[in-house]
Amino acid sequence: MSSPAKRRKKNDYNASNRPVRSLDSFFAKQKDAANGVSKSNEPKIPQKITQFQDKGSGKAHEAAMTDEELARKLQEEWNNEDLDADANNSNEASDTRETTRANGISEDIVEPSLDKPELLKTSANKNLNDNQESTPLKKHVLSLQSAAAEEDTVSANLPFDQSPLEFDPTKSISDLQKQWVSDGGNATYALLTRCFVLVNGTQSRIKIVDTLVNLLRTIIEGDPESLLPAVWLATNSISPPYIDLELGLGGSAISKALKKVCGLDNTGLKTLYNKYGDPGDVAFEAKKRQSFTLRKPKPLTIKSVFDSLIKIANSKGQGSQEVKQRIVERLVQDARGAEESRYIVRTLVQHLRIGAVKTTMLIALSRAFLLSRPSNATFPVQSRESLRMLRKESLTELYSKNEEIVKACFARHPNYNDLIPILLEIGVCDELLLRCGLSLHIPLRPMLGSITRDLGEMLTKLQGRDFSCEYKYDGQRAQVHCDDQGQVTIFSRHLELMTDKYPDLVALVPNIRGEGVSSFILEGEVVAIDHESGDLKTFQTLANRARKDVVIGSVKVNVCLFAFDLMYLNGEELLNRPFRERRELLRSLFVEIPNHFTWVKNLDATSADAEAVLEFFKSATAIKCEGIMVKVLDDLPNPDLQADVDSADNEQAQPPPTPQKTVKGAKSKRKTKSITGNTNEKDAPATSSRRKALLATYEPDKRLDSWLKVKKDYNTSADTLDLIPVAGWHGQGRKSKWWSPILLAVRNAETGTLEAVTKCMSGFTDKFYAANRAKYDPDNEEESNTLHGKPGYVEYEGGNPDVWFEPQEVWECAFADITLSPTYTAAIGLVSDERGLSLRFPRFLRVREDKGIEEASEARFLAGLWRKQEAREPRREKKVEEEDAEQEEEY
DNA sequence: GTCTTTTACCCAC
DNA sequence: ATCAGACGCATTCGG
DNA sequence: CCGAATGCGTCTGATGTGGGTAAAAGAC
Numbered sequence: 045m046s047s048p049a050k051r052r053k054k055n056d057y058n059a060s061n062r063p064v065r066s067l068d069s070f071f072a073k074q075k076d077a078a079n080g081v082s083k084s085n086e087p088k089i090p091q092k093i094t095q096f097q098d099k100g101s102g103k104a105h106e107a108a109m110t111d112e113e114l115a116r117k118l119q120e121e122w123n124n125e126d127l128d129a130d131a132n133n134s135n136e137a138s139d140t141r142e143t144t145r146a147n148g149i150s151e152d153i154v155e156p157s158l159d160k161p162e163l164l165k166t167s168a169n170k171n172l173n174d175n176q177e178s179t180p181l182k183k184h185v186l187s188l189q190s191a192a193a194e195e196d197t198v199s200a201n202l203p204f205d206q207s208p209l210e211f212d213p214t215k216s217i218s219d220l221q222k223q224w225v226s227d228g229g230n231a232t233y234a235l236l237t238r239c240f241v242l243v244n245g246t247q248s249r250i251k252i253v254d255t256l257v258n259l260l261r262t263i264i265e266g267d268p269e270s271l272l273p274a275v276w277l278a279t280n281s282i283s284p285p286y287i288d289l290e291l292g293l294g295g296s297a298i299s300k301a302l303k304k305v306c307g308l309d310n311t312g313l314k315t316l317y318n319k320y321g322d323p324g325d326v327a328f329e330a331k332k333r334q335s336f337t338l339r340k341p342k343p344l345t346i347k348s349v350f351d352s353l354i355k356i357a358n359s360k361g362q363g364s365q366e367v368k369q370r371i372v373e374r375l376v377q378d379a380r381g382a383e384e385s386r387y388i389v390r391t392l393v394q395h396l397r398i399g400a401v402k403t404t405m406l407i408a409l410s411r412a413f414l415l416s417r418p419s420n421a422t423f424p425v426q427s428r429e430s431l432r433m434l435r436k437e438s439l440t441e442l443y444s445k446n447e448e449i450v451k452a453c454f455a456r457h458p459n460y461n462d463l464i465p466i467l468l469e470i471g472v473c474d475e476l477l478l479r480c481g482l483s484l485h486i487p488l489r490p491m492l493g494s495i496t497r498d499l500g501e502m503l504t505k506l507q508g509r510d511f512s513c514e515y516k517y518d519g520q521r522a523q524v525h526c527d528d529q530g531q532v533t534i535f536s537r538h539l540e541l542m543t544d545k546y547p548d549l550v551a552l553v554p555n556i557r558g559e560g561v562s563s564f565i566l567e568g569e570v571v572a573i574d575h576e577s578g579d580l581k582t583f584q585t586l587a588n589r590a591r592k593d594v595v596i597g598s599v600k601v602n603v604c605l606f607a608f609d610l611m612y613l614n615g616e617e618l619l620n621r622p623f624r625e626r627r628e629l630l631r632s633l634f635v636e637i638p639n640h641f642t643w644v645k646n647l648d649a650t651s652a653d654a655e656a657v658l659e660f661f662k663s664a665t666a667i668k669c670e671g672i673m674v675k676v677l678d679d680l681p682n683p684d685l686q687a688d689v690d691s692a693d694n695e696q697a698q699p700p701p702t703p704q705k706t707v708k709g710a711k712s713k714r715k716t717k718s719i720t721g722n723t724n725e726k727d728a729p730a731t732s733s734r735r736k737a738l739l740a741t742y743e744p745d746k747r748l749d750s751w752l753k754v755k756k757d758y759n760t761s762a763d764t765l766d767l768i769p770v771a772g773w774h775g776q777g778r779k780s781k782w783w784s785p786i787l788l789a790v791r792n793a794e795t796g797t798l799e800a801v802t803k804c805m806s807g808f809t810d811k812f813y814a815a816n817r818a819k820y821d822p823d824n825e826e827e828s829n830t831l832h833g834k835p836g837y838v839e840y841e842g843g844n845p846d847v848w849f850e851p852q853e854v855w856e857c858a859f860a861d862i863t864l865s866p867t868y869t870a871a872i873g874l875v876s877d878e879r880g881l882s883l884r885f886p887r888f889l890r891v892r893e894d895k896g897i898e899e900a901s902e903a904r905f906l907a908g909l910w911r912k913q914e915a916r917e918p919r920r921e922k923k924v925e926e927e928d929a930e931q932e933e934e935y
Numbered sequence: 936g937t938c939t940t941t942t943a944c945c946c947a948c
Numbered sequence: 949a950t951c952a953g954a955c956g957c958a959t960t961c962g963g
Numbered sequence: 964c965c966g967a968a969t970g971c972g973t974c975t976g977a978t979g980t981g982g983g984t985a986a987a988a989g990a991c
Contacts, residue, residue, distance in 0.1 A: 064976080064977085064978090065943095065944075065945080066943095066944090066978080068943095069942080069943055069944080247954070247955075248955075248956095249954085249955055249956070249973095249974080250955090250956080290944085290945070291944095292943090292944065292945085292985085292986095293944085294943060294944060295943090296942085296943065296944090297943095321977095360985085360986095361985090361986080362985095362986065362987085363986090363987095364985090364986075365943095365986065365987070395976095397975095397976075399954090399974085399975060399976085400974095400975085401974085401975070401976090402974095403973080403974060403975090404974080404975090495950090518948085519947095519948090520947060520948075521947095521948095536946080536947075537947080537948090538946080538947085540945090540946070540947090583947080583948065583981085584980095584981065584982080586947085586948095587946090587947060587948080587981055587982050587983080588981095588982070588983085589982095589983085590983070590984090591945090591946080591982095591983055591984075592983080592984070592985095670948095736972095747973090775977075775978090776977065776978085777976070777977060778953090778976065778977070779976090779977060779978085784977075784978075785977090785978065785979070802979070802980075803978085803979060803980090804978095804979070805950090805951090805977065805978045805979060806949095806950045806951045806952085806977085806978070806979065807950075807951055807952085808951085808952080809951095809952065809953085810952075810953070858950095859979095859980095860948090860949080860950090860980095861980090863980060863981065864981090865980080865981080866981075866982085867980095867981095868980095882979095882980065882981085883979080883980070884948075884949080884979080884980050884981085885948080885949055885950055885979065885980075886950085886979055886980080887950055887951065887979080888951090
């Protein structure tokens with residue numbers, strides 16, 4: 045065994061901005077089974093008896109338990125029940141609980157419009173009555189059987205997965221409440237589930253929003269206290285990222301729970317997971333096949349599920365895994381019906397996959413509060429009818445105004461804990477921005493730059509405006525808050541709290557305040573640096589810093605903060621000031637501390653300065669920056685006046701001054717076409733006349749063309765590698781029908797082997813995936829192009845791919861950097877004896893039809909690229925050392 | 936029991 | 949970080 | 964003049980690399 049395979053993932057943000065975690069560990073135990081190591085009598089008897097209608101997937105032996113075993117099992121279960129009751133601080137007696145809950149069940153699950161609610165209800169009640177007098181064990185058995193019977197009936201007659209009820213828009217909210225909020229007054233998890241099902245079943249964004257609005261309205265009017273947990277659950281986040289509340293739960297806990305609760309064995313689990321690529325779907329299938337269960341499910345409410353998550357997040361220390369496991373299993377058991385199981389599991393892995401996350405939720409919130417308010421609130425709401433009366437334009441305008449308010453609040457104060465209570469109190473109004481806006485020590489969501497292929501595209505996007513170019517250092521983005529007391533808080537790009545990671549910066553930051561500066565929020569890039577020489581270090585070096593319990597004395601990787609923006613100063617928001625002004629304040633009121641704090645290197649230019657910009661870009665890459673950021677400096681003086689002037693000139697700034705595009709209804713028929721004929725540039729279409737004006741303001745949480753990210757590897761002229769696909773894995777989620785990711789290798793001419801260099805999942809079209817899956821098809825007897833097991837000539841120890849390809853084609857791939865790898869062996873021995881090389885940000889470009897595998901890139905070539913990359917002198921970025929013959933950028 | 940190794944999570948890009 | 953797909957909207961095109 | 968086609972912006976989801984860290988599992 046050599047290098048342990050590492051796994052992780054990250055995604056850009058979802059609602060919480062918390063990237064989605066990898067589920068590779070879903071199969072942690074799989075390997076054991078495959079190797080025959082499985083501790084065969086470990087999982088065994090699930091806590092409930094299961095039967096599978098499907099042959100193959102289930103385990104017959106479990107259904108064949110003897111009565112004795114069953115009794116023992118049940119006793120065990122019974123004991124567990126007590127334990128759990130204690131653990132839950134529940135003082136209800138179990139049987140009482142079950143009684144009340146049972147009523148809840150039929151209420152929740154039965155829809156008025158469905159056929160046999162009454163019948164079900166009575167049958168449930170009858171069973172409960174039967175339970176009344178019995179010995180504990182017997183009573184338990186009976187109750188279990190009753191639950192089983194009920195579940196059986198339910199899944200036979202009222203499956204969640206078939207024709208879930210619509211949120212009928214003609215129904216009043218109070219009708220919906222009756223349907224969805226149980227007698228106890230708490231919104232049920234079934235309500236959420238139903239909403240997820242509806243949302244998941246549509247591709248229409250409009251319908252998704254409508255469904256969410258109905259959900260939110262129901263909760264707002266029926267059970268406002270559940271609104272916050274509901275929003276948390278629906279957006280996969282139990283807290284804002286900067287509050288340390290992690291589930292610490294991944295695929296492995298889920299797969300264990302599924303095995304135990306649903307009686308799946310490794311094979312069944314693996315089969316299902318390979319097929320669906322989503323643990324929730326596995327749970328769904330497993331539950332669907334289960335004809336009955338012994339354990340009485342305890343109906344889930346939004347709050348109870350949320351409380352369970354909190355409990356999971358809060359359990360730490362030795363034995364915590366087991367505690368978490370128990371809660372997870374309990375939740376999975378308590379899920380009634382297949383759909384609820386699916387979404388409970390997806391909730392647990394914090395990956396709902398319903399096509400609605402942050403933005404959609406914010407939109408839905410803004411609309412829900414237009415129509416609904418909690419009973420104790422007094423803000424005005426409108427009726428559906430009054431909205432229907434509105435002209436289309438006015439409605440759009442009303443919607444978009446409210447959306448903008450809510451989005452703006454969340455961008456400045458991304459914390460549902462604060463936003464939701466205020467919304468419940470005052471609804472969506474201008475005051476919301478005051479009550480829930482930018483504050484010190486609360487991060488705002490960063491403004492982002494849109495990626496830009498090359499300088500030509502850059503100039504086009506800039507529409508002729510004056511701009512500033514800045515080095516894009518390869519480090520970590522940091523948002524630094526400092527109050528007048530000198531207390532400092534540092535946030536990462538994804539708003540994680542980084543204060544503890546950078547005690548050196550915390551000590552430094554109060555000292556960068558110049559005359560008259562007390563409190564501020566600024567943004568910059570933290571880069572590893574040699575404090576003596578000022579040489580910039582690589583990103584990999586920075587990543588080596590410890591993260592927790594860092595004390596200043598023990599810091600081994602020194603850093604420098606390169607500031608580039610200022611959003612808040614002495615109690616005043618600067619977001620609406622143009623960039624030139626913010627930058628001026630940043631540069632004049634703060635003091636440089638060489639090699640500790642400074643500003644990003646910059647060059648101001650106009651579209652006439654293409655050459656200087658190119659030089660600047662080159663100088664940036666020469667000191668190992670990723671490229672440059674380009675930012676619009678000024679707002680348009682008076683956008684309205686410009687309107688008529690420049691539609692003739694594509695390069696010119698554009699008219700629409702109003703951020704709300706909706707206002708355009710009036711006369712904006714404008715001179716759409718005009719003289720576009722004169723344009724010879726392909727990328728300046730006639731449509732440019734309706735482009736939005738570039739903003740020089742700081743627009744939190746937006747990715748606009750007023751900030752452009754130009755990186756060296758975006759360009760087609762960057763180095764690429766011609767790699768050979770050698771293996772693949774079953775994809776997850778929407779890619780579950782294909783191989784993804786795919787393992788790529790370089791050729792080693794000396795040894796004749798293929799050395800794995802990276803996995804790749806980006807850059808493939810769905811069409812390509814489909815063709816690829818058909819080409820490498822292990823089930824195709826005649827022409828499968830796959831191998832049984834790893835061929836000896838492939839070097840890869842990082843895991844067990846689901847399929848090995850017969851090497852036969854060459855793919856051209858792009859990447860940002862070459863990294864020294866702990867897992868991959870490509871070019872090992874050529875640059876390092878212990879480590880091979882791999883790629884940062886690999887992506888597929890195209891098939892090299894013209895190349896055979898014997899023409900694929902060689903390990904030696906890769907090593908050569910690595911040396912070239914390392915050869916770029918890390919130079920001081922100011923006070924250039926004199927030896928620079930190579931380039932000369934700014935003065 | 937204590938120390939070391941491995942795993943599975945978290946986070947940066 | 950990366951990229952592709954899907955939707956919605958506005959404008960343009962085809963008949 | 965209206966429906967279909969097209970272009971653009973926005974949102975969503977699937978998963979790449981390296982490395983740190985807490986807790987579990989293994990070694991003695």
